Amino acid sequence: MSGRVKGFPAFGKGVRRARSWWGRAWLQAVEDTSLDQAPLRQGRKYAHAGLVGTITVSPGRLSAAVYDTEDTYQTTVRLAPFTDAEWHRFLGQIAAKAGHLAALLDREMPRELADAAADAGLGLLPGIGDLDPECTCPGWELPCRHAAALCHQASWLLDADPWVLLLLRGRDQDEVVAGARPSTGVLAVDAYARQPADLPDDPPLADLGPLPEFEPAPGLDVEVLALLVADAAGKARELLLTGERPVLDERRDRIRMAAALPVLADRLDAHPRELDAWRQGGPAGLDVLDEAWTPAKADAARARAAWEGGELPAAKTWRNRWTVRDRQLRYGRDGRWYPYRSRAGEWHPTGTADRDPAAAFSELT
Numbered sequence: 001m002s003g004r005v006k007g008f009p010a011f012g013k014g015v016r017r018a019r020s021w022w023g024r025a026w027l028q029a030v031e032d033t034s035l036d037q038a039p040l041r042q043g044r045k046y047a048h049a050g051l052v053g054t055i056t057v058s059p060g061r062l063s064a065a066v067y068d069t070e071d072t073y074q075t076t077v078r079l080a081p082f083t084d085a086e087w088h089r090f091l092g093q094i095a096a097k098a099g100h101l102a103a104l105l106d107r108e109m110p111r112e113l114a115d116a117a118a119d120a121g122l123g124l125l126p127g128i129g130d131l132d133p134e135c136t137c138p139g140w141e142l143p144c145r146h147a148a149a150l151c152h153q154a155s156w157l158l159d160a161d162p163w164v165l166l167l168l169r170g171r172d173q174d175e176v177v178a179g180a181r182p183s184t185g186v187l188a189v190d191a192y193a194r195q196p197a198d199l200p201d202d203p204p205l206a207d208l209g210p211l212p213e214f215e216p217a218p219g220l221d222v223e224v225l226a227l228l229v230a231d232a233a234g235k236a237r238e239l240l241l242t243g244e245r246p247v248l249d250e251r252r253d254r255i256r257m258a259a260a261l262p263v264l265a266d267r268l269d270a271h272p273r274e275l276d277a278w279r280q281g282g283p284a285g286l287d288v289l290d291e292a293w294t295p296a297k298a299d300a301a302r303a304r305a306a307w308e309g310g311e312l313p314a315a316k317t318w319r320n321r322w323t324v325r326d327r328q329l330r331y332g333r334d335g336r337w338y339p340y341r342s343r344a345g346e347w348h349p350t351g352t353a354d355r356d357p358a359a360a361f362s363e364l365t
Contacts, residue, residue: 004172005058006164011153013050018155021242022109022125022165026158029126030143030151031335031355038309039141041356043148052153059170062154066146068137075146077154078132081170082122087179089120094180101180102188109162112243124165227261234260252283276349277338284334289349292319295331303331303357310358322357327364329357339363 018024034040046052046066053065060081065072082090093116094100100113117124133147143151157164163173171179177189238244248256258270259278277289295303307315307322315322320331326342336353337360351363 004167005056006167006172008055008057008157010053010055010064011047011050011156013048015048016156018159020109020159020162021111022114022162023155023159025125026155026165027151029128029131030148032128033131034141034143034148036141036309037306037356039139039143039145040148041310041358042145043143043150044152046145046149047152052149055150055153055157057157057164057167060168062150062168064150064153066135066149068146071137073135073137073146075136075144075150076134077143077147077150078134079126079130079168081168086122087171090117090122090124091176091179093117093120094176098188101177104162104166104176105188105192107161107163108241109165110243115243124169224264224267227264228257231257231261248283252286255286256282273346273348280338280349280351281332281334281336281353284332284336285338285349285353288320288330288332288338292321293333294319299331307357310356310361312358312361324361327361329360336360 018027031040046068051067053067055062055064061076061078063074063076066075093113094104096116097112100110100116103110103113114124123130131143131151133143133151135144135146137144137146139145154164163176166173166176254268255270255274255278258265258268259275265275273289274286277285279285281288303320313324315324315329317323322329322331328340328342328347330338330340332338332353336355337357338349338353339351339360340347341350341364342348351360354360354363
């Protein structure tokens with residue numbers, strides 16, 4: 001079926017990052033599978049340099065030509081499609097809630113749908129080892145830099161259109177919409193296609209009389225109240241978009257609000273270092289500020305390989321902290337490196353955390 005093969009024009013030069021949670025999950029699968037960070041860094045540079053040609057997506061297969069300084073290589077990344085039985089279970093999860101299909105048609109991937117698929121024994125998003133790269137280059141790494149470049153640009157495609165992931169799993173949009181048609185009610189795509197009906201005339205206005213006048217209670221700061229209302233609305237919006245409700249203790253919630261609303265920082269008794277740590281990595285950044293921890297042997301070996309692969313200067317290592325004179329990187333439990341700089345005998349969060357220690361260290365130079 002022609003709908004099961006789609007081509008996407010090449011991206012031009014430009015630095016991009018996966019913004020959606022499903023695009024980041026795709027990249028996480030690539031990073032977790034790789035044993036060597038160097039090809040991933042090179043692949044990211046190739047992707048940003050626009051060295052990946054037209055990307056073709058079909059069930060179980062993602063392919064493109066990737067240009068290198070010496071040659072052009074044909075690169076493929078495979079992801080196992082669902083079987084018909086698995087698709088039957090997955091379509092049942094979509095049909096179980098009308099909002100799932102409506103979100104997909106709006107180019108959004110609800111976390112709740114991915115969780116429901118997992119409950120049905122289906123991994124919608126790839127995990128460790130699910131992505132199988134192939135390339136005509138002589139490199140032996142998995143993935144090589146060309147496959148890594150293709151995977152990076154694939155995360156940009158997924159950002160714009162989660163249907164790309166469903167096509168990789170075996171079916172195009174029309175097939176999914178037809179298969180998820182509920183037994184009762186109206187399919188969202190049919191409802192959107194209908195001509196809007198005229199609204200009835202407004203009823204006559206009732207005479208409400210004079211509106212009451214309100215005075216703020218003594219001691220009530222209306223400006224602060226408005227900020228708190230806006231913060232609560234923001235949390236509600238995040239809950240609707242992601243389906244997740246972060247649970248924070250009283251201290252962390254104060255720091256979160258102070259970081260988001262600087263006018264409240266003094267009232268909420270938040271230290272500048274705590275605010276910088278929160279802006280650097282949220283709860284994970286605050287953990288790195290508060291706690292020194294000893295990574296497991298596998299984590300420590302991966303961190304050491306990433307440091308040496310980034311050709312960074314020799315560092316004094318203590319637990320999860322790598323120090324070079326007045327600069328320091330702290331390895332977080334989330335696998336990211338958090339840059340710090342010493343000021344007046346105290347370490348301060350500085351710059352942006354990154355999974356690549358070289359990129360994080362560059363924030364300090």
